[in-house]
Amino acid sequence: xxxxxxxxxxxxxxxxxxxxxxxxxxxxxxxxxxxxxxxxxxxxxxxxxxxxxxxxxxxxxxxxxxxxxxxxxxxxxxxxxxxxxxxxxxxxxxxxxxxxxxxxxxxxxxxxxxxxxxxxxxxxxxxxx
Numbered sequence: 795x796x797x798x799x800x801x802x803x804x805x806x807x808x809x810x811x812x813x814x815x816x817x818x819x820x821x822x823x824x825x826x827x828x829x830x831x832x833x834x835x836x837x838x839x840x841x842x843x844x845x846x847x848x849x850x851x852x853x854x855x856x857x858x859x860x861x862x863x864x865x866x867x868x869x870x871x872x873x874x875x876x877x878x879x880x881x882x883x884x885x886x887x888x889x890x891x892x893x894x895x896x897x898x899x900x901x902x903x904x905x906x907x908x909x910x911x912x913x914x915x916x917x918x919x920x921x922x923x
Contacts, residue, residue: 800826801825801826801847801848801917802825802826802827802828802843802846802847803820803825803826803827803828803846803847803848803849803850803913804827804828804829804830804836804839804840804846804848804849804850804851805817805820805827805828805829805830805850805851806829806830806831806832806833806835806836806849806850806851806852806855806860806863807829807831807851807852807855807879808831808832808852808855808856809852810831812852812879812902813829813830813831814829816850816879816909817829819906819909819910820850820909820913822906823910823913825847828843828846832855832856832857832858833851833855833857833858833859833860833862833863833866834857834858836849836851836863836867837863837866837867840867840870840871844870844871845871845874846867846871846874847875847917848874848875848876848877848913848916848917849863849864849867849874849875849876849877850876850877850878850879850913851863851864851876851877851878851879852878852879852880853878853879853880853882853887853888853891853892853899854880854882854887859887859891860878860880860892861878861887861891861892861895864876864878864895864897875898875916875917876897876898877897877898877899877900877912877913877916878892878897878898878899878900879899879900879901879902879904880892880899880900880901880902881901881902881903898912898915898916900912
């Protein structure tokens with residue numbers, strides 16, 4: 795399944811190994827992938843390459859948190875779907891800024907199949923339109 799479907803996914807994580815791994819997983823599903831190491835970098839990529847079909851971002855990040863980045867990007871791109879990845883799935887921050895806002899959450903660590911399933915659920919309404 796590595797056909798280019800024309801959809802671009804933005805992956806943001808400050809950990810280079812996680813960023814590279816998640817980017818490779820998403821790319822293996824046939825999407826174009828852009829990766830950023832910070833919220834500021836992600837905003838720059840949006841200005842250069844947006845809009846995106848999906849933002850995949852860590853919740854906790856130095857500088858701009860994942861929820862702050864999601865707020866900024868969803869203000870720029872109405873309807874942007876957001877998938878948070880986090881090793882801290884039960885913290886107050888995660889509950890307040892992710893779950894209560896209706897964004898999807900995938901706890902780390904996760905498998906390729908789990909990521910594919912979660913992304914499929916988020917992107918199905920777009921692909922079916």
